[in-house]
Amino acid sequence: MIHLIYLVPGVDNFSAEDVGQELEDALVKRLNDSDLVEANLQFSVFSLRILSREIRKNTSYTFPYISITIVLLVTFTVASCMTADWLTSKPIEAFMGVISSGLAIIAAAGLMSYCGVPYISQVTVMPFLALAIGVDDAYVMLGAWQETDRDDPPEKRLSATLREAGSAITVTSFTDVLSFTIGVFSTTPSSSIFCKYVAAAILFDYAFQITFFAGIMVLGGRREQSGKHALYIWRSLEAKQLRKVRRTGYVGPTQQFFGVTYAPFLTSAPVRGLAIALYVIYLSASLYGCSLLRPNLTPSELLVDDSPVKHYLELAETKIWSEGLIGRVYVSAAPDFGADKEALERFWRFVEDLENTPYSMGRNSTQLWLQEFQTYWQYFSDDQSQFYTALKGFLRVAFNSHWNDNLQWAPKPDDPQKSYVNKFYFTTGFQVKDWNARTKLLIEWRNITKSYPEYQALVFDENNFFSDQVLQLPSSTLNSVGIAFITMAAICVLFIGNIQVIGWVMFCMLSMDFGVLGIMALTGAELGPTTVVNILMSTGLSIDFVSHMGYSIYRAEHSDPDERIRHALGSIGWPIMQGGLSTLLAVISMLLVKSEVVRLFAQTVILVVVIGMFHGLVLLPVVMRTFTFSSAAPPPKKRNHHVMHSVDSRAPLAIDDILSADR
Template sequence: MLNEAIKVDEIVNKNFPLFNLNKNRSETFSQFCRDFCELNEPLRRFQEGFQHQIQRLESNETLNPNIKLNYPLSSIFGRTFNIQVGFVIMLCCSSVFVLLSASYMNQFNYKRLWLALMACLCPLMASGTALGLLFLFGVRFGTVLCVTPFLVLAIGVDDAYLMIHAWQRIKSKEKEINRGIIETIKERVLVDTGPAILISALTNICADAIGSFTGSPEITLLCMGSMAAITVDFIYQVTFYAIDHYREQQIVPFFTMATIFVNNPGNLSNPSQIQRLNKLVNEMESLPESWGSSSTNYFIRDLSDFLGEESLNDLNNGSINEFLKWPENKHWKAFVRTDGENGTLKRFFFTTAYHGESLKEWAERANLQNKWRDIIDKYNDLNATVFNDEGLFLDLINNMPTDAWQSALSTLICMTTICALFMGGEWRTVILAGITIGSIILGTLGILAWMDITMDPIMMAALVISIGFSIDIPAHVSYHFYSSGKLIDYL
């Protein structure tokens, strides 16, 4: 299997040329690649070491003590490399494709499955249309928009099943089904469910419209995306669609990584400057959540091993270029930027990892990010900055409680206003609906507080979804109660 993996890597590197417009020639991946080109080099070294040890066993010789093929860290002649990431990627890909293959073989033949499928496709198509229109008009993309399809899916599926149930209920009363009856059934379905769906859609649209004016850019972006998607979903549902337990919690939440960019490393020929850089790295590694030096990618440590401690004190401009020319050091080219042939270091970055059970909480990750920033602030002369993939969301943690109660209050006001517009003549029904919705909101917030759940961006989105989803029920009941009263008066 290792040999086959090496062959695949060779094919990708050498057998897929692309035309380079700048150089006016075709180049293979190994020729046009600039950074991280040797990312699979640990796999090659592991395969070579494995073959070497197998040959020694076949020759009845003892294993080479300088080659240690362990997981996740292997060592060949003193050179340590990490094979953990590649193994995890391979394991995930294998698991996903095996599960997909098993699902594909278990095919369903029930005709009702198509209705369930369309109930899910309609909101997703609406999300695609709405987000596409937003991007067309220049709205920026943000990762928080990835939540929008699931938000619209929860609301859209509920409305779709209301229509399916109404269709089945009305159809069961008809003795004979023909084309004229089908048109009548469709009309009665829209009359029966249309107002309830419209109330739900208007409530969510108005709440998102108010949320679009909050101070948090990501929350504003989420509200804009949700508002557009729900609008398109409502249009889709009342047009073409009208006729027709556990999650893994022990891998990703416990791990995070900091990327520190040093924009002014200074003169590395000065030993005190290298000591200052090392002090910054050591402080980042000394935090309680740190994974330690084994998780840190810091090129000066390999440069020190390459030159030796004494030569490192006499570092000159050409030493870094000489260091980067060696095959085992080529991957460091992605971490450093030098001044052309002169070899002067202009800037570089290093990464270090953190883990711990407490990091599954957003608040703890926000505190860890603040610790990083406190350390970086001590080294203003290095012009250093720290980057984290979740930083944009972690900065919103402190503002989450305020956004939560404002969203809940906006939802209550919007829902009460819409009920008053549709049922203005029955003020008691409107008041009852408002009290019911308010009790749902207070109950949801109270239970979360009682369970000591931290408010974070994901919980904020879940809170908005759950409140918006739950108020559909009193809205439907109130409207049908109001409609029943009008029907009794008519009779």
């Protein structure tokens, strides 16, 4: 194996970037010539420009699968919104719920393009995520509609629907938007851009849900009121079937299962005990996994599986780096070596410190003009004041002239008639085995240059920016998640007027974040930019499962705790299940994409859904039934929708209580 490194300067009026682009294109073209291919030689050309181009392939590899996602989502959404009759079934409304999410995606992409936000490969997964979130809101709206009185006119049914579901999707939409808005301020550019796109998509989806989709529901209500077929809307249903489905109190099959069958089973003492025991095991494994999480960034993970650059990066990590690489040391404020010998001696101590790190290759790897010049100088003069005069003579020698490219001359500050070297650079070798070692080496370099501030020195390696991101990941991730948690708690306080419900909802959200992080770490994931995006995404998605259930329990008008759980599961259990299953269908096709970063995203979403449904449909009802409610608890006040009710002692005034009152 031969590893060649080219440092490409600018030529005439052409910048180094332009020359580098031409050189790369010429190299790739030459290496693909038939004579080299027939010689059975393998070549890899690498630069940051090539790496960026290869990363963008994730987009073209992922987009074809969005058609599969749309087909799966439409099929499931329509099928899951069918009931036992053709009057209350909502196939057209369900389809329009998917269309509403699609409009939000288009609007978000258009806004970001108008604002000049660049499109990067990570944004490719945004439509999958936005579709899942948008369709989830449609399920909640349709579920609330089915709970309304079928004898009421459509306009009144919409009012009741928005009173129940409007607040719920407002909570989840605002928390999702805030979660990703916080990610906008991430120090990692790719994470920031991704979060901008997703936050905009969720915001547009919310706007379309309460306007466009609400109008679709009213049209569906008028069709239902007139007794028309749910699919063949021009056909009227038989009078016998209409009388059956219009009976007040008719319970659909999903409500029957979650409210009548599942809820009593879940609230029984043995099942609650088993659920809590399983949760203790889950939490222990999650916390252990979190302790294993380490920051790391491996560019090869950002590439598609068949990228030629991936082969080079694997060779670099396993062989090239351990053999030795070159670091360039730029001295921006060189001392006056002609003034005294102490300046020269101190500078040599600086060089020795760089040569003696745990990752350095020593003095023999250093290429510094001072080394050869001092050998030359000792034969001509011992007068320190003649240092730069001798240096000019040294550089005029043909085989020393190449050092001129490393030096910059300037007039002396105290004697402008004379010149000295005010800036220069040199190189030194180092050996590392992986990206974590590179990050530790960067810290070593910066600590050394900090010890010699008068030189304003910088040790440069083209991959330093990767290490910089690794250094910032732990703190930026904790800050983002912490701020997201606090803002979500604030929103829950505004919309859920019971401090105990809020506490358990936030506890479950924190538990889900720990679970996602811990299980990802146990499966070998490391803390990189992709993981940070996944963490922010899981923080936003996870709140949906528990906030819907918590809000429904809070709104339940029963004194008996088992009845409150039964009512909540009966009304929101199936929409939560629909949302989870539709999210799985939205990302399942991404597991087929030949890209590790895309597959990791899909795996994270699947993990969030599984953990989220466990917390929303099992853990939250169990802990609230076990630790919050008691049979002696007073019933919540009956909500009177005709007059404004006063604040009772059980909870602070919630915005929902105000919005739900007729003015």
